[in-house]
Amino acid sequence: MPHKRPNPFDNEAFLGYLLLVPTVLVLSIFLAFPFIYGVVLSTTSTEVGDEVLGRFVALANYLFEMARDGVFRTAFVNTFSYTFYTTIVKFVLGLSMALLLNQVFPAQRFVRAALLLPWIIPSVLSTLAWRWMFDPTFSVINWVMNSGLHLPICHGSTTCVNWLGTPGTAMLAMMIVNIWRGTPFYGIAFLAGLQTIPTDLYEAARVDGATRWRQFLHITLPMLRPVLLVVILLSTILTFADFQLPWVLTRGAPYNSTQLLATWAYTIAIPGNQLSIGAAVSLFLFPVLTVVIGVVLLLLRRPE
Numbered sequence: 142m143p144h145k146r147p148n149p150f151d152n153e154a155f156l157g158y159l160l161l162v163p164t165v166l167v168l169s170i171f172l173a174f175p176f177i178y179g180v181v182l183s184t185t186s187t188e189v190g191d192e193v194l195g196r197f198v199a200l201a202n203y204l205f206e207m208a209r210d211g212v213f214r215t216a217f218v219n220t221f222s223y224t225f226y227t228t229i230v231k232f233v234l235g236l237s238m239a240l241l242l243n244q245v246f247p248a249q250r251f252v253r254a255a256l257l258l259p260w261i262i263p264s265v266l267s268t269l270a271w272r273w274m275f276d277p278t279f280s281v282i283n284w285v286m287n288s289g290l291h292l293p294i295c296h297g298s299t300t301c302v303n304w305l306g307t308p309g310t311a312m313l314a315m316m317i318v319n320i321w322r323g324t325p326f327y328g329i330a331f332l333a334g335l336q337t338i339p340t341d342l343y344e345a346a347r348v349d350g351a352t353r354w355r356q357f358l359h360i361t362l363p364m365l366r367p368v369l370l371v372v373i374l375l376s377t378i379l380t381f382a383d384f385q386l387p388w389v390l391t392r393g394a395p396y397n398s399t400q401l402l403a404t405w406a407y408t409i410a411i412p413g414n415q416l417s418i419g420a421a422v423s424l425f426l427f428p429v430l431t432v433v434i435g436v437v438l439l440l441l442r443r444p445e
Contacts, residue, residue, distance in 0.1 A: 176427075183421040189414045202421035213422060216393075216400040219312065223387075223401060224380045224433075227319045231376060232369075234320070235327020240361075242328065243335045253329070260325040268389040271318045275304035275390075308398035311391050315399055319386055323379075327372055334368030335361070374437055381430050402426055 183202055186195035206213045242253055259267065274281050283301040304314045338361065346356045362369075384403040387393070393400035393408060400408070402425055410419020 179420045179424060182417055183424055185417050187417045189416055202418045206422055212397045212400055215397055216402050216405040220401045227316050227380055228376055230320050231323045231327050234324045236331050238328035239331035239335055242332050257325050259322050264385045265389055268386050272390055275314050277301055277303040305391055306395055308395055311399045315387055315390055330368060330372045334365045338364045374434060377433060382426055
């Protein structure tokens with residue numbers, strides 16, 4: 142009787158590696174190649190329009206940015222501040238939203254769907270709307286604060302707070318838009334986590350005399366830890382590398398006071414014609430973001 146050749150598809154290990162091939166190819170084409178090319182580009186003197194890579198300059202672009210570029214240092218600090226403060230506020234507001242939406246009330250599904258709108262709307266369109274609302278002449282925010290709340294923020298009929306024209310208020314405005322846009326994502330993700338917590342735990346805690354605050358500390362937060370970890374990590378990555386919102390809203394103005402690493406990298410690379418230096422600035426995001434993610438993992442991981 143002839144020996145039957147084994148079918149390789151019956152081998153689970155072989156089949157597993159085979160199914161990974163499309164994913165590896167996609168990641169290699171759209172992630173690995175651009176990253177490696179960016180690293181190579183950052184070590185040259187390439188400019189916009191060059192048909193070939195410029196001469197090799199090693200780490201000169203990185204050293205120039207760290208030692209001489211004052212805007213880079215401003216963008217570096219701004220990126221940390223922007224990410225840190227918006228992440229904290231989105232976490233608090235998102236968790237509060239989730240706790241409220243987890244209650245039973247009329248039109249519950251409609252409210253949940255409506256609160257997702259800021260996150261669903263394309264970021265460029267929503268940011269353009271916010272840019273109009275922050276306009277010093279036509280600002281609806283200034284109108285509400287001056288006419289509705291009677292706050293003395295306007296002098297005369299046209300001179301009001303220039304939200305995007307003053308360094309302090311411009312960064313605040315940028316954070317407000319980011320928080321408005323990102324909070325629904327936190328809220329819905331936390332709500333999904335809340336609905337996986339068994340109600341028996343709360344009933345047993347109430348029988349034992351636990352207050353709502355103790356139930357929150359000893360049941361809700363520990364059970365939500367995996368969701369908290371994933372949401373905060375994802376939000377930190379997206380906010381740290383945010384480009385669309387700050388570019389559409391301020392483009393780094395006024396006086397580069399709202400520049401982030403992502404916007405400064407683009408400003409140097411495309412309008413500034415220095416592709417290699419722009420690549421070097423953008424690559425500063427990688428090690429810094431790796432450290433930030435590591436710190437968040439250490440702070441939020443489940444105790445052994």
